[in-house]
Amino acid sequence: MTKKILIVEDEFIVANDLAIMLEKAGYDVCDIADSVEEAREIIARQKPQLVLLDIHLKGTLTGIDLAKQLVDEQIAFVYLSANSNQKILEEAKATQPYGFMVKPFREKDVLVSLEIAQYLHEQSMLTKRANEQLLQSALADILAEPTEWSHKFLKIAKTIQPYVPFDYLAVGMKNLDSLPYDGISFLRTSFNDYQVIGFDELMNISGMKKAELLKLQEPTTDDTFSALYNDDDFVARCKENAAKRFVSRVFQMRSNLVMYIPVTGRPGFTFSFYSRKSDIYTNRHLALVNKLQRSLSLTFDGLLANHKITKPAEPAIKARATTQQMLQKGFDGMIGSSHLLLTAFDHLTLVAPMETSVLILGESGTGKERFARSIHSRSSRSKKQLVVVNCAALPTHLIESELFGHEKGAFTGAVEKRIGKFEQASGGTIFLDEIGELPLEAQSKLLRVLQEKEIERLGGKETVKVDVRVIAATNCNLEKEVAAGKFRLDLYYRLNIFPIVLPSLRERKEDIPELAEFFVRKYAERAGKEGMTLSPQALSDLSYYHWPGNVRELEHLIERNVLLNRGNVIEKVNLPLAKVDQEAPTADGARVKTIDDNEREYILSILKKCNGRISGPGGAAELLDVPSTTLNSKMKRLGITRKHATD
Known part of the structure; x- marks a missing residue:
């Protein structure tokens, strides 16, 4: 079926060239508009299936304004722009387009972008309809119970x-x-x-x-x-x-x-x-x-x-999951309950059963590989292999051989046939860590594999079909890399079907006490020092640190302190002072108490006065004149546990 395309572009020469190019390729260009107002009239009349959309148009409205309508009407669109700076890319990304082409563009790039856009849109609509039907059915079943x-x-x-x-x-x-x-x-x-x-x-x-x-x-x-x-x-x-x-x-x-x-x-x-x-x-x-x-x-x-309405029972309060229970939920040992991390868990749960490619975004040490393993373990491919590839560690001259394999004699030193990572992962999942480090030449070959589902071994003459789900990860800003010409637009939008953003430890500091205590137990058991704990001051100090290395840095620091500590309580952890937040040293080098320090001490004193009671008559929340949920949230952020409250 021929796809009907609308071109929204205020430069006539560019729009006309695009129309000729697309018609030659077999597309039906239904019209050309140079403003949002004109485009809306054409959309209402012609019902295009795909829109090529410039960002800067005639009039006061921009392509981003029109994109919101296209999203509501479920019409696929690809942005066109002469400006490829990072700000434009970020604004465009917020509307979730199916592609982004930077002027001037080659015919091949346009056609590839349209193919990708059509594929992504079709997959998105199929997935959306299937999910809606499953959800409606599940809710109806629950109501009928x-x-x-x-x-x-x-x-x-x-x-x-x-x-x-x-x-x-x-x-x-x-x-x-x-x-x-x-x-x-x-x-x-x-x-x-x-x-x-x-x-x-x-x-x-x-x-x-x-x-x-x-x-x-x-x-x-x-x-x-x-x-x-x-x-x-x-x-x-x-x-x-x-x-x-x-x-x-x-x-x-x-x-x-x-x-x-x-x-x-x-x-x-x-x-x-x-x-x-x-x-x-x-x-x-x-x-x-x-x-x-x-x-x-x-x-x-x-x-x-059918008279199936019954009076509701009095609700019971359900206890929070323990760390051990969290570890059993299939999240590969990831710990925390901050709302940003829970959002990432929700996205993981939603995408894991699908065949969709996933792009995991986050700083080094946030747990990108753990997330990839959890996606694989919760998918239908879990019984097959997960192959991990660190793209940053691949020697440039061996990238193609490592990923796609080679035949015997393909190059000097190729003394036998080698099966590449994609073939090894066939039927399972391949995790391409630090995907942003791949050179452009390797990116173009990777794109072909993702689109055609086949590879060709180096030195080989035949193509090999591969059935692989791709999970990629990066700690760099890919929009910025695209704008700088270091990462291919078409590959970015092919990978960015379902992005999951992992928060840094700085963004979820309320999880630090639980993480720290888990790592203390883990490494204390290994070292034969069961029962070791962190002092309130040590937990407080951990919350002030900037954590450039995120959870990985926290784990290594706790392991080191467990091994060096001689008693059962880690009274103090050694942190690089240059990276400690909210500290104000005096002239003699002593550390001045911060507002959080004073708040922590005050809350502890009230809790001790209430014998650890938080809510209810005579509880700390009542004395402090705050809701108990607010007090619990503050205690969590400040590293105060019930044990501390009754000590």
């Missing part, structure tokens, strides 16, 4: 998390049948664990009286439609909506997505998703919840017609 509603909603929360990310979910139901039900909520505490919060728990956490809390739960117009609120929109909505303001204040949420489920003849109910990230929800999330809304509404109507 003969269990209490608190259990059903908890299962729904876990099922929907990879598709609609959230840190807090409030489910509100009003006057269904003869059972008035004031709702339930879930606070995410680790990857697959949620604190179930009912009415009594909300009273305890917030310190509000029953009448005040009931007032917050009265239905409003916000309960009758689906919508998203990010950044300033969320702040503005909180001023008008007391319930949202309450969630924002008590749980420190910064964005909100509402899914309204209408029920025939009744008020219906809402799923209100909240995140600590201020810009996480998009029109794609809103489109998904609108689709779920229709199917869930029908399911709920059926349940009511």
Whole structure:
């Protein structure tokens, strides 16, 4: 089938050359537009399947403005630009295009980019439809289960998390049948664990009286439609909506997505998703919840017609997962519960069962290889081999031989046939670490393998088909490398189908106490020093360090301190002072206590006064006049454990 293409370009010569080039290649160029307004008229009339889109156009609107509409209408697009600086690339990337071509471009580059764009779009649509159908089916099955509603909603929360990310979910139901039900909520505490919060728990956490809390739960117009609120929109909505303001204040949420489920003849109910990230929800999330809304509404109507609505049980508080439980979840020993890391886990869980290529982005030491191994172990290829290739360590003259193999006599020293890494990984997964270090010549050959699924051994005359899933990783900014001409655009967009960003340790310092204590136990057991711990001061010092080497550096530092320490408590860890954050040495070299130091000591003194009690009457949260969730969050960041509180 001939693809219908719209060219949106304000330079007539460029647009005309593109049209001639594409028509010669068999494409149907339906029209050319030089502004967003004209393009919108043509799109409404012609319904193109793919758009070549310049960023700078006539008028006040840019190609990026039009891209948002193309995303909503599920039309594939590739950017064109004479400006290839990093800022343009980053702005373009935010709209998730299927390609980016920098002027002037060769005919071959244009045609390859279009082929890639069509492939990515088709795969994206197939995957999206399949996921939506699976999700709708799974949610319908959960609702039909003969269990209490608190259990059903908890299962729904876990099922929907990879598709609609959230840190807090409030489910509100009003006057269904003869059972008035004031709702339930879930606070995410680790990857697959949620604190179930009912009415009594909300009273305890917030310190509000029953009448005040009931007032917050009265239905409003916000309960009758689906919508998203990010950044300033969320702040503005909180001023008008007391319930949202309450969630924002008590749980420190910064964005909100509402899914309204209408029920025939009744008020219906809402799923209100909240995140600590201020810009996480998009029109794609809103489109998904609108689709779920229709199917869930029908399911709920059926349940009511068959009298399967039962009164919800009182929710129980589920304990957080232990470190050992986290290690058993298939994440290859990765530890932490910060929201950035949990987002990466969600993406991992979503993409692992697919055949999609994955690009893992993150600094050195953040665990990119561990993530790659977890993706492989959770995929259908897990029984086959995972082949790891460090692209930065490949000698330039042997790259082709290492990756694709060679025949005997292919070059001096080739005394026998060699099977390359891609053939070794056939049926399994190949992990290309530090992909940004590959030279351009090797990049072009790698692109051909990814597109054609076949390799040719060095010195060979026949092609060999390979069935390989590709996971790539890099610690460099590939957009910057593309802009500098050091990395191929077509290869970048071929790899960047599903990016996963791993946070640096600096961005998830709340995970440092758990990581540090895990590494202490690990290396103390190896050294025959079971029972070794870190002092509160040592944990505090770790939180001030800049961690340029991330988790890997933390692990090595803990191992060294365990081996050197003579007692059962590591009182102090030696950190490079030049890399310590928030320190203010005095003239005599002594370290001045920071605000965090003073806050830590104050919280510890209050906890000791309360005998370690955090929430409830007479608890530390009540004395400090803060919600218990806020106090727990501060304790976690400052490295305060319950053991410290009662020492």
